[in-house]
Amino acid sequence: MMLVVSAVTAGAIYFAERSAGLTVAHELERRFQAELDALHNMQEIRQAVLVERCRTLVRKPRLHAALEDGALDLLYPNAEDELRDIMADAQELPAAQTRYALQALFYRFLNRYGAVITPPNMDRVGSLLGEDAARLTLPTVPEQMQFGYLVRQSEPTNNTVSEVIAMPIFSSETGEVIAAIVLGFKPINFGHGDLEIKSGLWLDGKLWLAPLSSSAQMAVSEAVEKALSNSAPERPFEIALDHTPCFLFFKRLNPGSLFPPAYEVCIYPLTELAARQKTLRLQIGGVGLLFLVGGFIASNFVSIHLSRPVEKLEHDSAENLEQRKRVEAVLDLTSEELQRSIRFSADASHQLKTPVTVLRAGLEELLVDEKLKPEVREEISALVYQTVKLTSIIEDLLLLSRVDAGHLQIEFGPVNLVQLIEGWLDDLGALPDPFSLSIETDLPATLMVDGEKRYTSLIVQNLLENARKYNQPKGRIRITARVDNVGRVFLVIGNTGHSIPLVAQGHIFERFHRGVVGENVPGHGLGLNLARELAHLHHGELRLVGSTGGWTEFEVTFLAAKPQTVSGFV
Amino acid sequence: MAPVLVAQSSIEGRVTLPKSMSLPVVNKRYEIVSKAGIVSTNPPLAVVYLEGAFPRAMPAPVAQMCQKDLAFVPMLLAVQAGTKVEFPNQDDTYHNIFSYSTPKRFDLGRYRADERPVPYEVFDVAGLVTLRCDIHEHMRGLILVVDTPYFVVTEADGRFRLNGLPPGRYKVKAWLNSKTTLEQPVDLQTGSVTHVDFQ
DSSP: OHHHHHHHHHHHHHHHHHHHHHHHHHHHHHHHHHHHHHHHHHHHHHHHHHHHHHHHHHHOHHHHHHHHTTOGGGHHHHHHHHTTTTBOOTTTOOHHHHTTTOSEEEEEEEOTTSOEEOOSOSTTTOOOOHHHHHTTOOSSOOSSOEEEEEEOTTOSSSSOEEEEEEEEEEOTTTOOEEEEEEEEEOOOOOOOTTSOOEEEEEETTEEEOTTSOHHHHHHHHHHHHHHHHTTOOSOOEEEEETTEEEEEEEEESSTTOSSOOEEEEEEEEHHHHHHHHHHHHHHHHHHHHHHHHHHHHHHHTTTTOTHHHHHHHHHHHHHHHHHHHHHHHHHHHHHHHHHHHHHHHHHHHHHHHHHHHHHHHHHHHHHHOTTOOHHHHHHHHHHHHHHHHHHHHHHHHHHHHHHHTTOOOOOOEEEEHHHHHHHHHHHHHHSOOTTOOEEEEEOOSOOEEEEOHHHHHHHHHHHHHHHHHTOOTTOEEEEEEEEOTTSEEEEEEEEOSOOOOHHHHTTTTSTTOOSSTTOOOOOOSOHHHHHHHHHHHTTOOEEEEEEETTEEEEEEEEEBOOOOOOOSOO | OGGGGSOOEEEEEEEOOOOOSSOOOTTOOOEEEEETTEEEEESOOOEEEEESOOOOOSSOOEEEOEEETTEEESSEEEEETTEEEEOOBOSSSOBOEEEOOTTOOEEOOOBOTTOSSOOEEEEOSOEEEEEEESSOTTOEEEEEEESSSOEEEOOTTSEEEEEEEOSEEEEEEEEEETTEEEEEEEEEOTTOEEEEEEO
16 A cells, blocks of 8 residues: 555656646747747838838839949949938937837848949948958849848957848839848847846857857857757757756747848756756655655555545645646746737837827928928828828738737627628729729628628728729629528629739738739738738638639638527517 | 032841730830840830941031820930930929930939920930939830931831931941840942841
8 A cells, every 4th residue: 555655656746847847848938939929020020111111112213223224333322312211320319219120230232143232332331341241142132031140240249140131122124133132130139037048049050149158158059050960850958058957949030041041049047947846846745745644644544544545635636736836827927928028019010100100290291381392292292102001011010910919809799791892882982993893793681790890891801902903904893792501601702803823822821922023003912911810810711712814713701690689678 | 417418328128126025016105125134125126327437417416305195205216426315394294314324324303394495415425325214113215326427216117228328338237225236347339229138
């Protein structure tokens, strides 16, 4: 009997300890992942701003002339004006504006072969030593945006690492990539809360993690190098640094990039974990001891009081459970930290919204002046239009980051789908219609779906807007809706726009995907992604039915609203 | 006007133009296209000119490159070096014509139809000048500056005729695009018509 009790106790202690250790490790990993996700969200916001700036930039005839008519000496002087709002002026910028790292530290153009076009002077382009600038060179000019990191070897102490983004510049005539612009930013630093996580960068076979001793740096370098050469999975593993056991995490920051691979490397000393485990061991051990004593006493009276140790066992398990709960509470706290970092990108979108609104109000005030020259007025109107566009991107991003963070809860209720569509058709009637589109509908009188009106309406509007925008003159839009016998509602929207090329069809739901390059259609490539995310939250699906022979058709499904029971007077 | 005083000869013939890059459309407008760094007109046109040591015309000739319906008219203009080219704006909106091409860099700034004198530039150096408008990104025009008073833009089918040429041995050249210029030697006899085809 005594042996059984001892074995059970030892087993319980072993598993409790092991489980607590694993949970802490798992939590750390999740936290690391959440911070990386927040970093990627931030990159997306920055990307949105840049995509918009670059789209405007590549249309500028002066930059085209400089790149295409052999006047490279005029490229940087012309770009200077265009990029003034993106380039940071270290002296003038208040800290708040650099907080979200939207201001660039330097920029360079790459030619059509991926080599850096040397600027005539460094005054306004951000100074970079020749060897540092040379490392911005890519094997070929990229057709898609590329992320990378540059360690500025000219400055061995502070601010050594810059995050770089390369954006392709397309010819408006041929759609070919004619150049690229590379912008350098201060990397975003993440606080790791109360945990002692040290994070750094692994780049070009070298570790950039300042606070470690040189022997620890070497050990980490060796471990990362070994893991990478073995193509080990990006999982945390244990490593001893200066006789302290640590967890090491690493993860590729720029998967698929043409820039050299960069990894975020995090070190977490296991001293804290060991301390937690020690406390846990004492607690579990204490309980175990009680259990053993109980077992011992029980075994003496086993023949008479068989039920007693069982009661004791129950009691001890309850205490054990209590300890576990306390550990879980600590873990909940760290989970809150995690949520905070996810919220980071949502906050950033908010922070972006206010300055844009202020900017727009200021511009509109300027327009009131009757003495404005017509060309100035034209320019200001164009700027106002840009701020409207930027606001809509930010709003979409804000919504998307709420969806990403799992904060968007749909308050389900019956929504009349047909009414939404008819509302849009009414609005369309009020707009100037250069396309003279004809619209066919095949809709029941009412069709109630389960959703929240503002979000259901966003899905429908996005699809109908696309059908209008990407249509051709005198084209056709067909809207049909039906409900099947298991209560699913299918809304199909077809249009006579240009077919989406087969290679692009797999990517249309990706963020910032846009149709054909140089296409003169307003939009920023978030609409379909947002619509799909919202459709998922509606327990539905959005898909491309087909796009061939000049007919493109999207289908979104909803759940039919449950029939309303008449409530009230019974 | 020196050339008209000597006995004149002519060259006529045909330049085989490259195939048009798009299907023929009724009343298709000419446009300037750039493919793999080669600038040409579409549908294709050529400029045929007689190369030789000819004196510059005095006073400087004047030519016009209009902006009408948000396009350059003509799309391709050939001029002798030293020509003053005026850029009248015939649209209701502003234009801002500029060029960064090596033979002539200039920027006329923004101006409207009523701008007087009509904005102009003198083109002194032979070569190809790409014109753009800073306000209307799609607008593209070409000026081919040649060092001779004897030049002509071909018909859409490639036919051309150069009149009033001085007799002698010359090279006759056909400019097809920014990278291709064909040439043939000619020996012009007084009062004769020489036939030259460019394949």
